[in-house]
Amino acid sequence: MKQSINFEGIAKEFLESLGVVVIIDTESRIIYMTEKYAELFDISKPYPIGRRLYEYVPSESLSAVIHTGKESVEEFFEHDGKTMVINRLLIRKGDEVLGGAAFTSTSSRLSLKQLESKMSFLNKQVQFYRDNYFENTGTKFNIDQIITQDHELKNLIAFTKKAAKTRSAILIYGESGTGKELFAHSIHNLSMRVKMPFVILNCAAIPENLLESELFGYAEGAFTGALKGGKKGKIEQADGGTLLLDEINSMPLQLQAKLLRVVQEKEIQVIGGKNKVIDVRFVFTTNQDLAEMVKEGKFREDLYYRINVVELRIPPLRQRMGDIPPLVNHFIEKLNEELGSHITGVDKKALELLESYQWPGNVRELENMIERAFNYTNSGELSLEDFERLRLKISISENTLENNFTLRAAREDAEKLAILRALKQTKGNKKKAADLLDIDRSILYDKMKRFHLR
Numbered sequence: 001m002k003q004s005i006n007f008e009g010i011a012k013e014f015l016e017s018l019g020v021v022v023i024i025d026t027e028s029r030i031i032y033m034t035e036k037y038a039e040l041f042d043i044s045k046p047y048p049i050g051r052r053l054y055e056y057v058p059s060e061s062l063s064a065v066i067h068t069g070k071e072s073v074e075e076f077f078e079h080d081g082k083t084m085v086i087n088r089l090l091i092r093k094g095d096e097v098l099g100g101a102a103f104t105s106t107s108s109r110l111s112l113k114q115l116e117s118k119m120s121f122l123n124k125q126v127q128f129y130r131d132n133y134f135e136n137t138g139t140k141f142n143i144d145q146i147i148t149q150d151h152e153l154k155n156l157i158a159f160t161k162k163a164a165k166t167r168s169a170i171l172i173y174g175e176s177g178t179g180k181e182l183f184a185h186s187i188h189n190l191s192m193r194v195k196m197p198f199v200i201l202n203c204a205a206i207p208e209n210l211l212e213s214e215l216f217g218y219a220e221g222a223f224t225g226a227l228k229g230g231k232k233g234k235i236e237q238a239d240g241g242t243l244l245l246d247e248i249n250s251m252p253l254q255l256q257a258k259l260l261r262v263v264q265e266k267e268i269q270v271i272g273g274k275n276k277v278i279d280v281r282f283v284f285t286t287n288q289d290l291a292e293m294v295k296e297g298k299f300r301e302d303l304y305y306r307i308n309v310v311e312l313r314i315p316p317l318r319q320r321m322g323d324i325p326p327l328v329n330h331f332i333e334k335l336n337e338e339l340g341s342h343i344t345g346v347d348k349k350a351l352e353l354l355e356s357y358q359w360p361g362n363v364r365e366l367e368n369m370i371e372r373a374f375n376y377t378n379s380g381e382l383s384l385e386d387f388e389r390l391r392l393k394i395s396i397s398e399n400t401l402e403n404n405f406t407l408r409a410a411r412e413d414a415e416k417l418a419i420l421r422a423l424k425q426t427k428g429n430k431k432k433a434a435d436l437l438d439i440d441r442s443i444l445y446d447k448m449k450r451f452h453l454r
């Protein structure tokens with residue numbers, strides 16, 4: 001018996017089997033969409049046949065294909081965290097365009113899962129190389145970026161240039177924000193190892209229990225949760241190049257013993273693995289006096305002598321106040337470029353203020369202050385009013401330094417803050433500031449004098 005054939009039904013099943021498919025006419029009206037398509041874009045039944053596709057899927061580009069006539073084949077398309085390979089083709093009859101169809105590639109549809117996992121693997125790899133590219137090249141800072149007019153610091157730079165050429169370990173000592181990292185990067189750049197890796201490990205930033213495996217790496221199966229194939233430690237990554245152990249003063253004693261072995265014998269023992277000979281130049285930084293720490297039993301004496309072969313002591317900013325003008329200009333230039341502003345410098349009074357502060361956070365603190373001041377102005381000179389925060393800091397520290405916990409001191413601090421805010425608001429106009437504060441102008445003058453608010 002001859003069976004009747006349901007041509008439409010079969011054609012529909014075929015379209016459904018293709019996966020994500022949509023067909024539109026030249027006016028972008030939806031002719032057909034598969035269940036998978038509707039599911040992907042959260043379109044519920046009954047499907048909006050005859051409506052414009054872009055109303056339902058604003059990101060669609062099939063309409064554009066009809067307008068431009070540019071078809072596309074096997075293009076990646078991402079939606080909702082899923083990656084697909086999509087074809088967008090015109091539907092023609094002779095020379096006439098009737099509409100367009102977008103559909104996932106059959107071949108890629110079958111292996112979508114594999115494709116997705118491959119993409120995610122590649123993305124991870126790219127991220128890894130991107131991270132390591134910046135970490136492993138010595139190009140972040142070089143010695144010419146160290147701005148100074150100070151005699152002592154200039155001598156230190158000259159000495160660094162010589163010391164960098166040797167393979168001795170170098171210890172850089174300086175308060176926070178004095179430029180230790182700048183020196184460390186420069187040492188690598190100036191050395192014969194410049195083309196080799198430059199690896200950084202900040203001993204203070206990593207939890208103690210992870211520090212050892214970060215440093216030495218581990219072999220496959222060394223412990224539960226160990227990565228397949230093991231993991232290379234920073235020392236091994238730096239083989240042939242330079243390893244910067246930042247803030248070495250934070251390294252726990254027990255690990256110091258293991259590090260000593262490496263520095264002494266040029267050999268590492270990978271956790272759960274074999275010994276390996278390595279060739280690494282060590283640079284250390286510390287913001288605490290290691291000699292003091294040795295006396296207090298917080299740092300191993302034998303390690304101290306090993307790493308202190310060459311010592312660079314960077315003087316704090318308060319001991320080289322002459323560096324303030326060139327540093328200020330340097331940061332202004334840098335920020336103008338970054339922010340597209342047109343600051344020409346700092347005025348006399350503002351400079352006097354900058355030069356009257358002790359800068360416990362050194363160059364980093366100065367850089368932050370200038371950056372803050374940029375929030376208030378974007379052309380001309382920076383003036384006193386732009387350094388409101390610094391004025392407050394100086395003024396409040398006078399009370400704090402005297403260990404003054406009285407209610408009067410607290411009231412004074414609050415008054416200082418209010419006065420500085422008012423002055424900022426009125427761009428330094430004292431008459432208007434007094435009005436804002438609702439006090440007499442003479443009282444404002446008195447208070448400013450008493451609080452050294454110039």
Ligand SMILES: Nc1ncnc2c1ncn2[C@@H]1O[C@H](COP(=O)(O)OP(=O)(O)OP(=O)(O)O)[C@@H](O)[C@H]1O
Binds near residue numbers: 177179180181182364
């Ligand atoms: N002489 C200098 N010339 C130009 N920029 C400097 C100078 N010294 C420090 N800087 C800048 O100041 C900031 C702090 O410097 P760096 O990070 O090297 O300090 P650090 O001594 O490592 O501080 P920490 O102990 O807090 O880590 C950086 O942005 C650095 O570029």
Ligand SMILES: [Mg+2]
Binds near residue numbers: 180181246
């Ligand atoms: Mg640092």
